[in-house]
Amino acid sequence: MLTGQAVRAISQDNGFVHWDSRYSVGIPLIDDQHKELIRLTNELYECCLLNDTAAKAAFMLTIKHTVTYVKYHFSAEEKLMQNIQFPGLAEHKKEHDAFVVQVLKEAKSFESGKQFVPNQFVHFLKDWTLSHIGVMDKKYAEYIRSLKKQGLLDKTVLSASPVNQ
Ligand SMILES: [Fe+2]
Numbered sequence: 001m002l003t004g005q006a007v008r009a010i011s012q013d014n015g016f017v018h019w020d021s022r023y024s025v026g027i028p029l030i031d032d033q034h035k036e037l038i039r040l041t042n043e044l045y046e047c048c049l050l051n052d053t054a055a056k057a058a059f060m061l062t063i064k065h066t067v068t069y070v071k072y073h074f075s076a077e078e079k080l081m082q083n084i085q086f087p088g089l090a091e092h093k094k095e096h097d098a099f100v101v102q103v104l105k106e107a108k109s110f111e112s113g114k115q116f117v118p119n120q121f122v123h124f125l126k127d128w129t130l131s132h133i134g135v136m137d138k139k140y141a142e143y144i145r146s147l148k149k150q151g152l153l154d155k156t157v158l159s160a161s162p163v164n165q
Contacts, residue, residue, distance in 0.1 A: 026145065034129070037073065038129065070100060070103065074093075077140070
């Protein structure tokens with residue numbers, strides 16, 4: 001499991017987030033999606049370093065991409081958890097839903113130009129993503145590992161995509 005110390009170590013790396021194998025949940029499809037979330041966080045961070053109108057527009061566009069991608073990724077995870085009948089699905093979905101609400105709220109604040117600190121938002125995004133992967137996502141990963149061990153895993157569920165729902 002990812003410790004608070006590991007999260008802080010990553011967070012201190014000039015504000016950039018880098019993928020590390022310790023974040024792996026052991027499912028390539030999900031790992032790739034987590035890598036994309038990290039890439040989007042870095043992109044938003046880079047927008048924060050600039051300070052002009054173009055940077056603001058880029059930031060808004062990237063926030064929109066992030067919201068779309070986060071929703072896509074959460075659907076993929078939830079479908080996967082549903083397929084394996086993961087008992088922690090409801091709790092996990094609650095955390096996803098709260099995050100989406102928060103990000104949408106932040107995007108709205110940014111759009112209206114009120115009470116929004118881009119740098120703070122990027123840090124929130126980074127911290128949330130890393131701790132969510134390290135705690136919540138590792139729980140279903142662990143469940144999948146135990147199913148595998150018992151020979152109870154239908155491997156086709158590991159390539160679950162919300163597109164095929
Ligand atoms: Fe998740």
